[in-house]
Amino acid sequence: MLKQIEGSKAMAEGIALCRPEVICAYPITPQTHIVEGLGDLVKDGSLTNCEFINVESEFAALSVAIGASAAGARAYTATASQGLLFMMEAVYNAAGLGLPIVMTLGNRAIGAPINIWNDHSDAMAVRDAGWLQLFAETNQEAVDLHIQAFRIAEELSMPVMVNVDGFILTHAVERVDIPDQDNVDAFLPSYEPVQVLDPDEPASIGAMVGPEAFTEVKYLAHYKQTQALRLITKVAGEYRTRFGRDSGGLVRTYRTQDAETIVVAMGSVCGTIKDTIDEMRDEGYPIGLVTIVSYRPFPSAALRNALAGAKDIVVVEKAISVGMGGPLAIDVDEALRNLPHAPQLHSAVAGLGGRPILKASLHRLFREAVVQPWEGTQFLDLNVRVVGREIHRSAKTRRSGPTAEALLRQLAAEERDSAEKGRL
């Protein structure tokens, strides 16, 4: 059914269609509206046979989901940013135990400095944890990915994290087609666990494993993720057949045919990038976009195929591996390594802590990659003047104080100056 609806609320309705049996709720911006929406649906009786548990922390949220999943229930939770880090130990644990929990991550920056707005720092912090990580481009895809996520998680017995950009998706009101219950039921069979805590068949789950088998356990986890590449494609295909929509899969291409420059990105920014590409195409630039939907498992082969003909690749990502550069660029680089005529890779970090990624900036970035390529990682729209002053200031005295506050003081002073100039 078509609805004009907030992203979080649409996701809550989509998740409810999956008939989760245990939902663990803990508030953290910008994910909160999702669990609130689910709480409404449980409380008003629309979602039955579901335990909605208000827990005391994110660590408990995922731990309760772990217990519920191990006891055979379909378990769901949602978090973001600091909350994800607070549950980090349980994030690895859920994957190691092979529990098909589905979790929404309302992508948000990680402090300090504390920041509630969107970027992908949180998702990147757990990319090695063993979860599948899918990124939604639109709220429609966010709804669809959750339905696919339960299916993928339970077929593989691995947890799946659905990444949705905080505020940009979670708080945006737009048109979303909410699937109907019968179709979702037909698409998503009830959960048949591969292992379950059952007094009739007592098993020990979570035993200690030493050096004699730990490597093999990890190999199998990696092997399973590589197998998941095929399953993700298959599930997206079945979804298209049943619901008539392209959602999910590994990668999506946009105007990449004959493109000499291809942008690689994940999540909602792909919308802005597509608009930019349309405008550049109108001006005659051969440019296209590859959207990565499945970040873990990383679709190296699919990406290689999609990028093979290009001369320049611009990776635009909302995360920074401090001291190294853009983490997505590193992964893309790995995928391109064995191409006979590998394109040149340009890494750009953008939209950190919710900074808007503007079409004008992208126009400049994509042109610069071709005519004036930069070294290392470019920080899109970096305020070079403020950064330069701060480096200079902090080099002068040992007790130079906190950087974040100094930057804000500088910016406030600049604003004051320009306001005064405006009056003169």
Add this chain to the structure above:
Amino acid sequence: MAEFTPESAGPDDAQKLRYYQKGTFTVGNRLVDADARTVQASEERSNALTCGHRACQGCGEALGARYALDAAMRATNGKLIAVNATGCLEVFTTPYPETSWQLPWMHSLFGNAAAVATGVAAALRVKGKKEVRVVAQGGDGGTTDIGFQCLSGMFERNDDVLYICYDNEGYMNTGVQRSSATPPAARTATTPAAGDEPGNVFGTGKFVPRIAVAHRIPYVATATVADLHDLERKVAKAMSIRGARYLQIDVPCPLGWGAASHDTIRLARLAVETGFYPIFEAEHGKVTRVRKIRKPRPVTDYLRLQKRFAHLFRDGHEDPRVTRLQAMCDANIEEYGLVGDDETSG
């Protein structure tokens, strides 16, 4: 002490098991009514924690866990799931690919056993398996320190979980470090017997059973491996109740306490008889029953058997801080009304 007869027994005890012969609580099962014998005495015991595990000789935790879980298994007709925090109990029972557990058992992390158990209980509820019950268990580190937030959350939501803390007063699995359950003056690897005030600092630590009582959950009890009848009775009682329940068992650790393996039960008993470890029950926020001490023993009887307190008795003279430990015992005796002949129900 008044003579006890089966006729005068309360509802909890068909026959009162309180043998004060030669200073021992030892009870011969042959002497008591069949239905008052220990679960362990029965051939039908479940052996939930079976033999072959790798606990140290004289391990109080292994003993406590065996009695507690078999009693819980009997109380639930074998419909029991156990969630275990990281720690000695987890490590010595499940070296891959071996396991000593003959019930469905799960280990997730150090600090989340209470929350995982909440999840299991929720799943059982939603699956309509009301007859299957959940026990969470861990040591004092996993309970009073790193697992405390999840524990308190489980309490306040009144989730249908019995949490059992096997309290050996320190991080024994990692090599005997201080926890918030380590008593003052005790030597551990992180409170060494050095300096002006050797051992653990006075005025620190917490007694989680009191905090559990403050949550006004349906049932809180302390127990000891020195009185296994009482331990089994408390587990059975806990399993007869729905909601959050907490049981903390004093389990001496020969390795961590520097005690002889054969002194585990003796130390547990002395901890009770000195007032060092008050044994009581509370329901919905009120203490209802207290394990009485007929004649309190001096705390030195308890301390002298343990190398973790040896620095208090160096060179033949007693450290003045022994007086403070005695005062702690006296305060417990007064607070819980520990001295007397009979257990009281209040």
